[in-house]
Amino acid sequence: MKKTVFFTMLGIVTASFAIAQTKPTVPPTTPPAATDTTKKVPGAPFGPGAKPQPKPYAQVITDKAATRRGMITTHRLEDKYFFEIADSILGRDILVVSRMSKAGAEVRSASGYAGDQIGSSVIRFEKGPNNKVFMRKISYRTYGPDSTTAMYQNLQRSNIQAIAASFAVAAYTPDKKGTVIDMTDYISSDNDIFYFGSSAVKSNFRLGAPMADRSYILGVKSFPTNVEINVVRTYSLAPAPASPFGPPAMGGGGGATGSATVELNASLVILPKVPMKPRFFDPRVGYFAVGYTDFDANPQGIKEIEIVKRWRLEPKAEDIAKYKRGELVEPKKPIVFYIDPATPKKWVPYLIAGVNDWQKAFEKAGFKNAIIGKMAPTAKQDSTWSLDDARHSAIVYKPSEIPNASGPSISDPRSGEIMESHINWYHNVMKLVHDWYMVQASAIDPRAQKMQFSDELMGDLIRFVSSHEVGHTLGLRHNYGSSSTVPSEKLRDKVFVEANGHTPSIMDYARFNYVAQPEDNIKPKGIYPRIGDYDVWAIEWGYKLLPDAKTAQAEVPVLNKLTIEKLKNNRLWFGTESNSDDPRSQNEDLGDNAMISSDYGIKNLKRILIKLPEWTKSDNEGYGSLTTMYGEITNQFIRYMGHVAKNVGGIFETPKTVEQAGAVYVRTPTARQQEAMAFLDKNLFTTPAWLLNQPILDNIGQNSVDVISKVQAPALNRLISTNTLNKLISAEAADGTAAYSITDFFTGIQSSIFSELKAGAAIDVYRRNLQKAYVEKLIALVKPAAPAQTLVVSGGSLRSIPTGSSQNDVISVVKAQLRELNTLVKNASASATGMSKYHLDDLSDRIDIALKNKE
Numbered sequence: 060m061k062k063t064v065f066f067t068m069l070g071i072v073t074a075s076f077a078i079a080q081t082k083p084t085v086p087p088t089t090p091p092a093a094t095d096t097t098k099k100v101p102g103a104p105f106g107p108g109a110k111p112q113p114k115p116y117a118q119v120i121t122d123k124a125a126t127r128r129g130m131i132t133t134h135r136l137e138d139k140y141f142f143e144i145a146d147s148i149l150g151r152d153i154l155v156v157s158r159m160s161k162a163g164a165e166v167r168s169a170s171g172y173a174g175d176q177i178g179s180s181v182i183r184f185e186k187g188p189n190n191k192v193f194m195r196k197i198s199y200r201t202y203g204p205d206s207t208t209a210m211y212q213n214l215q216r217s218n219i220q221a222i223a224a225s226f227a228v229a230a231y232t233p234d235k236k237g238t239v240i241d242m243t244d245y246i247s248s249d250n251d252i253f254y255f256g257s258s259a260v261k262s263n264f265r266l267g268a269p270m271a272d273r274s275y276i277l278g279v280k281s282f283p284t285n286v287e288i289n290v291v292r293t294y295s296l297a298p299a300p301a302s303p304f305g306p307p308a309m310g311g312g313g314g315a316t317g318s319a320t321v322e323l324n325a326s327l328v329i330l331p332k333v334p335m336k337p338r339f340f341d342p343r344v345g346y347f348a349v350g351y352t353d354f355d356a357n358p359q360g361i362k363e364i365e366i367v368k369r370w371r372l373e374p375k376a377e378d379i380a381k382y383k384r385g386e387l388v389e390p391k392k393p394i395v396f397y398i399d400p401a402t403p404k405k406w407v408p409y410l411i412a413g414v415n416d417w418q419k420a421f422e423k424a425g426f427k428n429a430i431i432g433k434m435a436p437t438a439k440q441d442s443t444w445s446l447d448d449a450r451h452s453a454i455v456y457k458p459s460e461i462p463n464a465s466g467p468s469i470s471d472p473r474s475g476e477i478m479e480s481h482i483n484w485y486h487n488v489m490k491l492v493h494d495w496y497m498v499q500a501s502a503i504d505p506r507a508q509k510m511q512f513s514d515e516l517m518g519d520l521i522r523f524v525s526s527h528e529v530g531h532t533l534g535l536r537h538n539y540g541s542s543s544t545v546p547s548e549k550l551r552d553k554v555f556v557e558a559n560g561h562t563p564s565i566m567d568y569a570r571f572n573y574v575a576q577p578e579d580n581i582k583p584k585g586i587y588p589r590i591g592d593y594d595v596w597a598i599e600w601g602y603k604l605l606p607d608a609k610t611a612q613a614e615v616p617v618l619n620k621l622t623i624e625k626l627k628n629n630r631l632w633f634g635t636e637s638n639s640d641d642p643r644s645q646n647e648d649l650g651d652n653a654m655i656s657s658d659y660g661i662k663n664l665k666r667i668l669i670k671l672p673e674w675t676k677s678d679n680e681g682y683g684s685l686t687t688m689y690g691e692i693t694n695q696f697i698r699y700m701g702h703v704a705k706n707v708g709g710i711f712e713t714p715k716t717v718e719q720a721g722a723v724y725v726r727t728p729t730a731r732q733q734e735a736m737a738f739l740d741k742n743l744f745t746t747p748a749w750l751l752n753q754p755i756l757d758n759i760g761q762n763s764v765d766v767i768s769k770v771q772a773p774a775l776n777r778l779i780s781t782n783t784l785n786k787l788i789s790a791e792a793a794d795g796t797a798a799y800s801i802t803d804f805f806t807g808i809q810s811s812i813f814s815e816l817k818a819g820a821a822i823d824v825y826r827r828n829l830q831k832a833y834v835e836k837l838i839a840l841v842k843p844a845a846p847a848q849t850l851v852v853s854g855g856s857l858r859s860i861p862t863g864s865s866q867n868d869v870i871s872v873v874k875a876q877l878r879e880l881n882t883l884v885k886n887a888s889a890s891a892t893g894m895s896k897y898h899l900d901d902l903s904d905r906i907d908i909a910l911k912n913k914e
Contacts (some may be wrong), residue, residue, distance in 0.1 A: 079439025092872035098860065102210045105393075118240055119230040129281030130251010130329050134239075140246060140279050142286075144192070152197060154478070156181050156469050157254050160289065161322035162264075177258025177323070181330075181472060183450065187225065192240050196223040196252065199472055205220055205897075208280040223252055253288060253325035266319060267295035272322065272894060274351065285515060286327040287448035293320045325467070328449045336476035337611045340365035342714040343622055345536040345566065345601045345633045349472065366611075368468075368475045368534040369601045370394050372426055383606055387427040395452060402456035404485070410454050410484070417533065420595045424602035430529075446481070452532070454482045454525065462491040464524055466531030480532035481713040486524075492520040498691040499573040500586050500672065502663035508674045510684050517553050523565070523588050528567050528904065530594065541593050542569040547650030550574035551659070556585035561649060561705055563630040564593035568646035573695075574659040577666070596631045619716055632713075637806040642709040642727060648702040657699035661742065664692055665749050665758055672755060685761040686708040693750065697770050700743050704774040706735035707804065708786035724792045729799040736804070740811040741772055746825040767825045772832065778808065779836035784869045801868070806877050816887040822895045834880070834902055838909040840873045875908065882905040 113268045124134040132143035157178035181197040226240040249269040255261040273293035280287045296317045338346040346367035378388035396414045414432030421429035436444045468480035501507035506516045541564035562569040572586045608614040635646035650656035675684040709727030751763040789802040815822045888899040
């Protein structure tokens with residue numbers, strides 16, 4: 060039975076994907092005649108009542124035109140830009156991906172960097188009446204190849220494809236097989252097809268109205284499968300949002316206004332006539348995906364479907380029989396990543412190695428030499444080669460201060476087929492990997508005990524980052540759970556880690572083996588990440604062809620059987636990056652027990668801290684490097700505490716099909732949660748005085764009180780939160796007396812943080828601050844600033860009702876804790892003296908006010 064489906068299309072880069080196996084039905088190409096517009100607008104260049112009249116081709120495209128032939132032939136005549144669209148391109152799906160090519164600091168926040176995506180859509184050009192060409196914006200919320208069904212007809216009537224712009228035909232080609240339109244006004248306009256996909260995206264960069272007098276077209280280039288449009292645009296600049304932590308960004312009193320200039324790029328990429336056969340998403344293997352709603356899969360409802368993102372790898376026609384026999388074959392079209400010619404030469408071999416390291420993974424999918432890294436040809440070697448050509452994927456070097464790298468890609472929204480990728484390689488990523496490696500590995504690798512690494516060491520680190528980013532472009536998501544499949548003590552086993560690595564996946568955020576101790580004598584291959592068992596399995600799952608399964612649906616039982624068998628090996632487990640509750644799925648962590656791993660990590664941090672002044676010293680320079688690396692040590696310590704804290708109220712999530720035994724969701728064992736709380740008592744709530752190296756603090760201008768407050772706050776915020784406390788209540792409801800209950804939790808943490816009260820001991824400044832922070836967290840739960848509201852339909856009208864912790868036991872338990880604590884505080888205050896007494900009296904006053912609901 061053919062299906063009618065209805066789905067949401069996101070588009071494209073990194074986490075935007077696709078669907079569908081059959082070519083979508085093209086909307087009618089002869090819509091009703093449109094009413095003339097009342098004013099001249101981009102895409103409608105004639106005034107009221109005017110009827111556009113094509114001119115002879117030679118009068119429009121004269122011999123003065125600069126012409127580039129390709130997917131769409133482009134012509135430039137002085138300041139005019141024309142598209143010459145062959146009839147064979149009309150009706151074809153064209154993916155438009157918009158990026159910010161260049162941007163200034165005034166629009167930068169979490170994004171706004173060169174290469175950032177700002178929009179995406181799918182368009183079609185088609186002929187209309189009265190010598191016009193329409194540009195339709197194609198929505199894949201509807202899809203249905205079977206036009207004979209009543210469902211298809213209903214969906215079509217409800218989801219007509221929007222006409223985004225209309226263009227007068229300037230001329231027809233001499234052979235009458237092509238149409239010329241003037242694109243100048245549309246390219247110059249502030250439209251949501253070529254540039255910012257929505258006003259919300261633009262507002263994220265604080266950009267307001269466009270300024271035409273300060274904007275211009277840089278150029279339009281055509282290639283065999285794509286057209287590249289580059290413009291410079293200037294916008295008014297909205298005021299920076301007010302910040303509770305200081306003056307608004309950009310200075311200027313209440314948030315200065317002005318203008319900002321950005322360079323924008325729009326890539327128009329032709330999509331295949333016949334979409335690749337898709338593969339349905341499986342949460343047990345980490346691929347990027349897109350969803351759609353299938354109206355036929357469930358005869359009594361609807362079903363949500365997701366499709367994974369991957370490259371089209373197929374055997375050559377003459378090798379199909381070999382492939383079916385299990386012989387390795389080379390793909391018809393391998394994945395090739397070119398290295399940007401602007402890349403410093405000494406790093407090129409390492410970037411290429413990071414690409415080629417994936418070849419062994421593709422062998423499990425039946426392909427040899429499936430992915431290749433190579434240097435881009437020089438202009439002398441190939442004058443036609445260009446980074447802008449969509450046929451070429453590349454690692455693009457950017458001399459930027461951004462300490463990062465990213466692996467976006469362009470994919471077909473109908474099938475998930477990855478069309479091309481440009482990995483962004485920012486120069487300052489070297490600072491990032493230096494600081495990671497120094498803070499995590501300098502205790503066990505002498506090469507890391509300085510501020511400038513050797514080219515060999517830096518090259519190795521570049522190779523690892525390259526492999527990770529290439530993994531994203533292959534469709535793979537982060538596998539935050541992979542490292543949790545390795546026993547923590549095994550990370551000190553020289554033979555094991557040098558043979559297997561410290562995590563089974565390079566897609567994990569498990570940077571370096573910080574658990575290993577100096578006496579373990581582990582070599583770099585046991586410290587670095589590498590492509591591991593999970594990565595090989597993930598590529599096999601995503602790229603192995605199943606020739607006997609003619610449809611994506613037919614693949615499902617075959618892949619499910621394979622996955623169930625494979626997951627008997629725990630090292631192949633996938634732990635999603637999006638789960639905030641599973642303590643196994645965390646970034647920057649190692650091992651199956653955060654308490655054991657973090658304890659070893661802290662031992663190494665203590666070793667590093669002592670040596671830090673020596674290792675960061677540079678003649679004729681100040682203490683900037685010492686400041687940076689001391690900050691890295693405190694941040695690393697904070698990460699360890701976070702890894703431990705996530706065990707409290709944790710919920711394990713292990714996706715399964717009904718053929719697999721065991722529950723999908725399981726609460727973290729009580730013993731593990733108690734172990735976590737004991738660890739935090741010893742290493743965090745008991746002041747970590749080892750961090751307070753006073754000579755270092757005196758040289759970098761930090762004070763010890765702020766340092767301790769900074770490292771304690773994140774874990775305390777997580778523990779004393781409605782989310783954690785609700786999970787403890789739910790666990791008790793599910794598991795009864797076997798659960799680690801909310802009262803167990805408060806008994807433990809209150810005893811830890813207020814241990815001085817029963818002992819009658821003086822309370823130092825660090826503990827006073829911790830106790831104040833704890834009480835304030837409890838008070839905030841009792842008196843939430845703004846109750847959450849939920850909209851409900853009642854009596855035919857919409858109304859809101861308050862929801863949140865006030866309707867469960869959290870408030871009741873927290874009030875009880877405050878009352879109990881207040882009694883202890885008042886009793887202790889009677890015998891306290893000095894600052895301890897002032898502090899306890901203050902706490903009591905705060906609790907009294909909160910419980911009496913007074914300001």
